[in-house]
Amino acid sequence: MKKIAIIILLFNILIQAGFAGTDKKASRFDFTGLRDPSLIRGFNYTPANVASPRHHISHWIHYDSSTTIFDLNLAKSLNLNQVRVFVPYAVYTEDRAALPVKLKHFIRECYKRGIGVMPVVGSGPWLRDTTQRTQGREWIKFLVEAISDEPGIVMWDAMNEPDWPTSPKDMVLGKFENAKFMARTFHELDPNTPVTIGMAFVDGMIELADYVDVLQFHDYMQTREQIRNNIKRAKEFAVKVNKPLINGEIGCIARANPYDIAIQEHMNAKVGWYIWELMIVRKGWGPVHGVFYEDGSVRDPSIAAAIMGFFRKRTADILPAVPDKEGWVTKIIDQSNKWLNDPDKNWKNGLDIAETASHLLESAELTAMITPPTWEVEMLRQGDTNMDTLKKLIIKLKDLLEPYKIPPPQK
Numbered sequence: 001m002k003k004i005a006i007i008i009l010l011f012n013i014l015i016q017a018g019f020a021g022t023d024k025k026a027s028r029f030d031f032t033g034l035r036d037p038s039l040i041r042g043f044n045y046t047p048a049n050v051a052s053p054r055h056h057i058s059h060w061i062h063y064d065s066s067t068t069i070f071d072l073n074l075a076k077s078l079n080l081n082q083v084r085v086f087v088p089y090a091v092y093t094e095d096r097a098a099l100p101v102k103l104k105h106f107i108r109e110c111y112k113r114g115i116g117v118m119p120v121v122g123s124g125p126w127l128r129d130t131t132q133r134t135q136g137r138e139w140i141k142f143l144v145e146a147i148s149d150e151p152g153i154v155m156w157d158a159m160n161e162p163d164w165p166t167s168p169k170d171m172v173l174g175k176f177e178n179a180k181f182m183a184r185t186f187h188e189l190d191p192n193t194p195v196t197i198g199m200a201f202v203d204g205m206i207e208l209a210d211y212v213d214v215l216q217f218h219d220y221m222q223t224r225e226q227i228r229n230n231i232k233r234a235k236e237f238a239v240k241v242n243k244p245l246i247n248g249e250i251g252c253i254a255r256a257n258p259y260d261i262a263i264q265e266h267m268n269a270k271v272g273w274y275i276w277e278l279m280i281v282r283k284g285w286g287p288v289h290g291v292f293y294e295d296g297s298v299r300d301p302s303i304a305a306a307i308m309g310f311f312r313k314r315t316a317d318i319l320p321a322v323p324d325k326e327g328w329v330t331k332i333i334d335q336s337n338k339w340l341n342d343p344d345k346n347w348k349n350g351l352d353i354a355e356t357a358s359h360l361l362e363s364a365e366l367t368a369m370i371t372p373p374t375w376e377v378e379m380l381r382q383g384d385t386n387m388d389t390l391k392k393l394i395i396k397l398k399d400l401l402e403p404y405k406i407p408p409p410q411k
Contacts, residue, residue, distance in 0.1 A: 037214070037244040040272025041307065042082030042118075043075060044249065048279035048286070048294035055284040056086040061095050063102040067294075069109055074292050075278055076113040078307045083115050084157065084198075084248055084274045089124035092139055100146040111152035119143070120157040120198060121186075127178045136178075137185055144190045155194040155214055157248070158182035162197065163204030176208065183211040198248045202233045209241055218249035222256040224265060231269045249276045251303070254288035260306035267309065275307070300369070323364035324406040332357050333405060336398040340391065350390045351381055357397035367400050 047067050052058035075083070085106070091099055107117050124139060126132040147153055159182050162175035179197050186195045194213035199205040205217040215238050221227045231247075238245035247266055250273050251259040259275060266273045280290030280299060291303050298304055302312060323329050335353050339345060358373035360366070367373060376393055380386070 037246055037272045038270035040082050040246055040274070041078075041080050042084060042246075042248075042272070042274030043080050043291075044084045044086075044274055044277035045071070045075075046086070046277060046279060046281050046284055047071060048281050048290070048292070050281060050283055053283055054090075055281055057088050057090050057094070058283075060087065060091040060099060060102055063105075065105055065109075068106055070296070071279060071292070072109050072113055072115065074296055075115060078291075078304060080278070080307065081115055082118065082154065082272075082274060083110055083278075084118045084120060086120045086122065086160070087143070088122055089136075089139055092142060096142070103143075103147050104150060107147060107150045107152040111150070115152075116154035117150075117152050118155050118157050118196070119147075119153070120160050121182060122159055123175075123178050123182070126181075127174065130177075133181060136182065137189075140182065140185045141189055144186075148190045148193055153193060155196055156186045156190070157216070158186055158195055158197050158212075160198045161200040161204075161218065162208075164200035179208060180211050183208075196246070196248075202230050202237070205234065206237055209237070209243065213243065215241075215243050215245045216248045217245075219247055219262070220250070220252050220255040220257040224261060227257075227262060227265045228269070231265065231271055235269065235271065245271060247271055247273045249274060251275045252288055259291075259300070259303040260311055263306040264311050275303075321364040322406075323360050323366065323401075323404050327406075328356075329360055329401050329405050332360060333398055333401055336394050340394060345387060345391075347385050347387065347390070350387075350394060351377060354380070354390065354394050354397055357394070357401060361397065361400055364404070366404060373397060 046055045046059050047064065048071075049064075049067060050058045051062070087103070095102075103119075110117050121140070121143065124132075124136055126134075126136040143156075159175070159179040162179040163172060166172065183195050183197060186193070196212050196214040196216045197205075197208050198216050198218060199208065200218050202217050205215050209215060215234065217230070217234050219227060219230050221230060234245055234247075250262040250266065251257060253259075263273065263275070275291070276289050277285065278291055280286040280293050290299070291307070292298055305311070332353060336357065339350055339353055355374065355377045358377050361373055362369070373393075380390055380393070
């Protein structure tokens with residue numbers, strides 16, 4: 001009974017200090033001024049330039065402080081304020097001596113930028129062999145002793161998605177038991193830092209709710225209705241059990257879960273979120289996730305805009321662009337035809353025509369941007385003067401513009 005009373009007291013302190021009231025006392029949640037978890041704007045993080053498919057492990061084994069600083073400055077430029085970062089057990093076994101220094105550098109650089117850190121700890125050999133749980137306890141003890149005193153640590157994520165995949169049943173049950181073990185051990189060894197578990201589904205979040213201080217679910221649904229229904233269920237349960245709620249993963253172009261729509265729905269519902277992920281990781285999830293390339297450029301500016309709270313208009317009073325309003329679509333189509341019919345084609349003039357056509361297409365959003373036309377033009381500018389390739393490009397761009405040409409007035 002005494003232990004239960006202590007846990008209740010600690011949790012009440014967590015709620016009062018971190019998520020409610022006007023008290024100025026600092027807490028794990030409040031070091032960036034976040035008294036309301038709905039204001040969390042987070043990201044999952046792996047550097048874009050990791051050279052191994054084991055990207056979460058490689059991140060720490062080959063930790064690059066300059067890359068970390070560059071990437072965190074990108075996050076800060078978007079006003080992101082939390083990071084969820086994986087620290088696998090394999091890093092402990094392969095790089096134990098150096099790991100504390102690397103972790104502290106990362107956490108302190110985050111802290112300088114007002115970014116809270118949530119390490120995702122996961123599992124090890126004890127997942128399949130419970131007789132080896134002493135290794136799991138040693139791992140947690142190592143982390144607690146190394147970094148729990150860092151003010152940048154916001155909470156521990158005891159395990160990622162123990163409810164995925166959903167079968168076979170025995171495997172899921174084993175992963176659930178591991179998540180419970182990890183959460184209990186974190187509570188025991190570090191009672192001052194909140195614990196969460198990154199559940200893939202709302203049902204899983206509900207099932208393990210007794211083991212966490214902060215409820216967490218992930219969502220990659222395909223329609224606004226599905227997203228809203230999941231948020232609604234999660235919020236209703238959070239109110240019922242009086243625990244803070246976050247979404248630890250959103251945004252995947254391969255699952256019809258656009259970043260801007262997912263972010264907008266969570267913002268409207270006042271649920272804090274973490275996108276997957278900040279960087280376009282070439283050896284990891286890069287083909288379907290991420291905001292920034294390693295040089296700081298972006299693949300899709302709408303993601304950065306959404307993070308900043310700016311969203312595409314999708315209501316009935318939308319005003320479509322008219323790219324030929326000043327006659328430039330008509331003009332560039334005429335110039336394209338003239339160039340194509342010229343037996344003495346000029347390479348530079350052709351590139352200028354292609355670039356102008358590309359700018360019309362991209363600025364008025366008349367073409368898919370999976371391969372930007374301007375990129376195609378730039379590759380020709382930097383490569384050999386292959387006239388046949390340029391000819392094919394101009395024909396393609398001209399044909400894309402043709403439907404948007406305003407017919408001349410009838411006489």
